[in-house]
Amino acid sequence: GSLLGLCLVIQILTGLFLAMHYTSDTMTAFSSVTHICRDVNYGWLIRYMHANGASMFFICLFLHVGRGMYYGSYAFMETWNIGVVLLFAVMATAFMGYVLP
Numbered sequence: 001g002s003l004l005g006l007c008l009v010i011q012i013l014t015g016l017f018l019a020m021h022y023t024s025d026t027m028t029a030f031s032s033v034t035h036i037c038r039d040v041n042y043g044w045l046i047r048y049m050h051a052n053g054a055s056m057f058f059i060c061l062f063l064h065v066g067r068g069m070y071y072g073s074y075a076f077m078e079t080w081n082i083g084v085v086l087l088f089a090v091m092a093t094a095f096m097g098y099v100l101p
Contacts, residue, residue: 004064007057014050024100054094061090 021040023032036043065087067073074080 001064003060004057007053007060010053011050011057014046014053017046018050029100054097057090058094061087 018036021032021036021043023029033047036047038044040046065083068080068083073083
């Protein structure tokens with residue numbers, strides 16, 4: 001749980017820094033990403049931290065779900081259902097991030 005929180009904070013912070021320079025217009029999206037990587041100080045590092053942070057977040061998330069299944073946390077239906085809803089919400093949010101132009 002705490003690793004998920006740390007990954008989430010890193011994702012939010014790096015996402016905010018990237019959003020300061022990103023343009024979502026289909027004609028200029030690629031050039032804004034190259035601008036971030038080449039012209040912004042440590043922009044390449046922030047971009048790669050954000051991209052790899054998403055993968056790390058999902059690794060921690062799946063380990064967390066697996067641990068819950070191993071220890072039988074699904075017996076607490078209300079808590080388990082909230083976790084499943086959060087899992088699908090995170091997957092939908094990540095999908096929206098992956099399909100940005």
